[in-house]
Amino acid sequence: MRTAIVLFTRDLRVHDNPALAAACASAETVVPFFVLDPQLQKLSPNRARFLHQSLADLRESLRARGGDLIVREGEPVAETMRLAREVQAEGVALTQDVSTYARRREERLNDECERHRISLRLFPGTTVVPPGGVRPGGGDGHYKVFSPYYRAWESAKWRDEVATPERIALPADLAAAPLPPLPDGESPAALNGGETEGLRRLKAWPRHIHTYDDLHDDMAADATSRLSAYLRFGCLSPLAVANRARDLDGAGPAAFLRQLGWRDFYYQVTQAFPKISTQPYRASGDTGWRYDQDALQHWKDGLTGVPIVDAGMRQMQAEGWMHNRARLITAAFLTKHLGLDWRDGVKWFFRWLVDGDVANNSGNWQWVAGTGNDTRPYRRFNPIRQAERFDPDGVYVRRYVPELASVAGKAVHQPWRLPDTVRSGLDYPAPLESHRDEAVWLRP
Ligand SMILES: Cc1cc2nc3c(=O)[nH]c(=O)nc-3n(C[C@H](O)[C@H](O)[C@H](O)COP(=O)(O)OP(=O)(O)OC[C@H]3O[C@@H](n4cnc5c(N)ncnc54)[C@H](O)[C@@H]3O)c2cc1C
Known part of the structure; x- marks a missing residue:
């Protein structure tokens, strides 16, 4: 093949990138390409920033191998076909992905490539074992429960890692424009991409x-x-x-x-189940949600009055990341204590998390809410017991809730139990009323 385009999406690397490696092996010249879709950019400033940093780094790695990264803004399929015409590409290589957005993109690209007699080749690389690579009983279903999935996953034959291409030959006369300016993120302590x-x-x-x-x-x-x-x-x-x-x-x-x-x-x-972000995976658990804007706002702002919950929510805003245990506690607090709809939680996490992705964010939210893949959907997380177990000295809470910095030890987890004289000196709210009867954990 003379020229192939590698359409990068969520595979922003040169190591073990099967799409890039195959294009370099089969085409005389290769055009590494990324399309910034303004629609996606709006979803999360934190992720937009990480993405731009990752693109800048990828461009450096490609340049070090004689290549470059062409970046354009627009609708990914239209821009890919435009570039294909410019460079007379005969093939496009793409790493497969599972979200609805990614699958629509793949389908449209497939149609357009067929129409223009360009070969589209799809590659693994987003997961260890490709989705569908192991299936229960060898049928065409998917695993609904983790443990049997994990056994099959562990014993499956994993593909071999592919080598990083040593040289990437760009078509002559193809100049890469400078990258758009680095957008501001929202979290001051977010990790840098690349x-x-x-x-x-x-x-x-x-x-x-x-x-x-x-x-x-x-x-x-x-x-x-x-x-x-x-x-x-x-x-x-x-x-x-x-x-x-x-x-x-x-x-x-x-x-x-x-x-x-x-x-x-x-x-x-x-x-x-591509509707995982909006539809319950298990419909029977998806009832009785409340829509209380005031309670939701307190939760978002880290002002519920339950320190371990507030610490997690504030860590996410400060760092664009939250500890997994805090994700479990804050999500359970929203859904099982306040009784608010998990979809509101999905959206708020998706805005802030640099690692926010459809499968893991929504899958985990549904697991916690009891609508997903948990085999014990009625499980509850008592935030105080969780706090005392996983932050026994209150160090995590004091790190993210400075109003409580003066409260020593594990007393920080239940400020409502402090003597009135101490409590009245703290600029920290009383706990939000829980929607559920089992709010006994809040009683002094
Ligand atoms: C409500 C909720 C929402 C979440 N949203 C996301 C999300 O949008 N994106 C995301 O990557 N993870 C999400 N997680 C899973 C988990 O919290 C994060 O992957 C983890 O905290 C990332 O930190 P780490 O890289 O230090 O993880 P480590 O503990 O070092 O784990 C290594 C890797 O394993 C994967 N992993 C770990 N735990 C999980 C898990 N429960 N589910 C799926 N993958 C996991 C991640 O890729 C992680 O980087 C969510 C969990 C909950 C409870």
């Missing part, structure tokens, strides 16, 4: 992975990998991350690998 930064973090991670099993739920220790945003944008290959963990023995690496299994699990659920 494959280089992702690989640096991945390299450092094995020093801590051995304590992952013990410490991943310790909210103050902050001892998880923080690789999620790099996986979200494909700055890191999920397969490469999983292989690094699989190479290591012990409970830490095994527990970490299991989390990557959860990530893949929700991708195969989303592929089978």
Whole structure:
């Protein structure tokens, strides 16, 4: 083939990128391409910033290999076909993805490529095991429960990692315009995007992975990998991350690998159930939600008066990331204590999280709300017990709720129990009324 376009989407890397590697192997010249879709840019300033940083880094890596990254703004399929005409491309390579948006894009691209006699080739790379790569009983369904999925996932034959292309030959006379200016994010302490930064973090991670099993739920220790945003944008290959963990023995690496299994699990659920962000996966649990704007706003602002919940919500605004245990506690508080609709939670998390993605955000929200893939949909999280267990000294709460900085130890988890003289000196609200009867945890 003379010229192929690699349409980058959520695979912003040169290492283990099957679409890029195959295009470089089969075409004389290759055009690495990314289309900024203004519609998506609006969804989350934090992710828009991370994306731009990742594109700048990808461009550097491609340039170091003789290539470049062409970036244009517009509708991805129309822009790809326009570029295909300009460079007389004979093929387009694309990494497959599962969201409704991604699948529509793939379908339209497929139609347009057929119409213009251009070959479209689809590649894996968004997950370790491609969605649908393992199926229950060998049929055409998907796994609804995690444990059997994980057993199949672990024992499946994983593809081999592909080598980073050494040289990328661009067509002559193709000039890349400068990248659009870096947008402002909303979270001052958000991570910086890019494959280089992702690989640096991945390299450092094995020093801590051995304590992952013990410490991943310790909210103050902050001892998880923080690789999620790099996986979200494909700055890191999920397969490469999983292989690094699989190479290591012990409970830490095994527990970490299991989390990557959860990530893949929700991708195969989303592929089978693309309306996961708006429709209940399990309709019977999706009833009785309240729509109380005032309570919702308090939750969003981290002003519920329940310190562990407020700390999580404020961490998300400060860092564009929230500890997994805090995500569980805050989501359960919204849905099971305040009785508010999980869809409002999905949207708020999706705006702030740099790692926010359809499959993992909505899949986890539905799990917590009891409408998703949890085998115990009536499970409750008592926020005080969770706080005392996973932030026993209150360090996490004091880090993110400065109004409570003067309250020592675990007393910080229940400020309503403090003597009136102390409580009246704190600029911190009384707890929001819970919608549910089991609000006993709030009683002094
Ligand atoms: C309500 C709610 C919403 C969430 N929204 C997202 C989201 O939008 N995007 C996202 O990537 N994760 C989401 N998670 C899962 C999890 O909280 C994050 O992946 C994790 O906190 C990221 O931090 P880390 O990279 O340090 O994770 P680590 O603990 O180091 O885990 C390693 C990797 O495993 C994957 N992983 C870990 N836990 C989960 C999980 N429960 N489900 C799926 N994958 C997991 C992530 O890719 C993560 O980077 C959500 C969880 C909840 C309860």
